[in-house]
Amino acid sequence: MLIWEISISIVLKNRQITVISITSITILLVVSTVSSNLDVLEAYAGITLSNDNVAKTIQVRVNPMGTNLEKTFDSFSRIGFVSGENNFLLESVPSKDKKPFYEQVSKSLETKNTLSKNKGMNISIDIFSGDGEIIETLKYRDCDVIEYFVHGVDSRGKIFFVENDGTVEIREVTKFECVSFTIEINYTEGEIEEIKETITILGRSIFETDSDDRYFSTPHGNGTEGELFYNSDTNTLQKFLNGVWVDISGVGGPPSPRR
Numbered sequence: 001m002l003i004w005e006i007s008i009s010i011v012l013k014n015r016q017i018t019v020i021s022i023t024s025i026t027i028l029l030v031v032s033t034v035s036s037n038l039d040v041l042e043a044y045a046g047i048t049l050s051n052d053n054v055a056k057t058i059q060v061r062v063n064p065m066g067t068n069l070e071k072t073f074d075s076f077s078r079i080g081f082v083s084g085e086n087n088f089l090l091e092s093v094p095s096k097d098k099k100p101f102y103e104q105v106s107k108s109l110e111t112k113n114t115l116s117k118n119k120g121m122n123i124s125i126d127i128f129s130g131d132g133e134i135i136e137t138l139k140y141r142d143c144d145v146i147e148y149f150v151h152g153v154d155s156r157g158k159i160f161f162v163e164n165d166g167t168v169e170i171r172e173v174t175k176f177e178c179v180s181f182t183i184e185i186n187y188t189e190g191e192i193e194e195i196k197e198t199i200t201i202l203g204r205s206i207f208e209t210d211s212d213d214r215y216f217s218t219p220h221g222n223g224t225e226g227e228l229f230y231n232s233d234t235n236t237l238q239k240f241l242n243g244v245w246v247d248i249s250g251v252g253g254p255p256s257p258r259r
Contacts, residue, residue: 052131059126060090064104065142071100079125079138086178088140094150094172105174108145120144123176124184134186142179149173219245 058079063070075097080089092098104121125138154168187195219229223240230237236249 050130053129055127055135056130057128059128061124061126062101062104063122063124065120065122073098073101080173082175082177084177086140086181087146087176088138088178089173089175091171091173093170105145105148109148112144112146123178137184137186139182139184140176140178140180141182143176144178145174146177147173147175 057074058076060073060076061070062073075095076090076092078091080091082089108120120142123140123143125140127135127138129135150170150172152168152170219231219238219240223229223245225240225242227240228237229240229245236247238245239248240246
């Protein structure tokens, strides 16, 4: 940024403009130290995620209440928010593969204004990463359709869900009200083994692990004379004296100030 401050004295004489003096010129130049300190201008938001790691697609599984018939649909395009943690919406373009879904929507809407609520459905939404792995599954139980409508999108500023570059895209929105919502996480076999090991360690109320970063709850037997050790299990400070560990908690050190 350049700021020029020029003080000029002007005298009008014989219809001519004469510059008598330029008293001062001040140039303020703000130079960004990008080359010397990149941290100033960078905003960090965690690591950059690869396409294989982040969520890319969703799969919707619908199971009508009281049946074991589950239908899977891959053509839903978006999950949306509806007020209430147990509620949600699905947005897509109407397609032939979703005809069984529309049948359930119709049954649910028929009972919307009645006392009968037995036309609901259980809905599971699998969220897939770019490499095809399920990251998590959103499980909604005992859901009823509270609103369904179809509308057209013809603005080129919108993100289209179909491949061809059409001028109008017909979309549908289905809003659900559900009794409960849970998240299911799918782990690999290796991750499951790590979780089991952690549970076992916690069950024994000790903190020993086979990793390099150990946090012991009991001191090792071959201590050196005068060595200090904090016992995390008993919350005591111990010292190795004459071949044994001795509790020295509260022994020595400056006295606590009295008020």
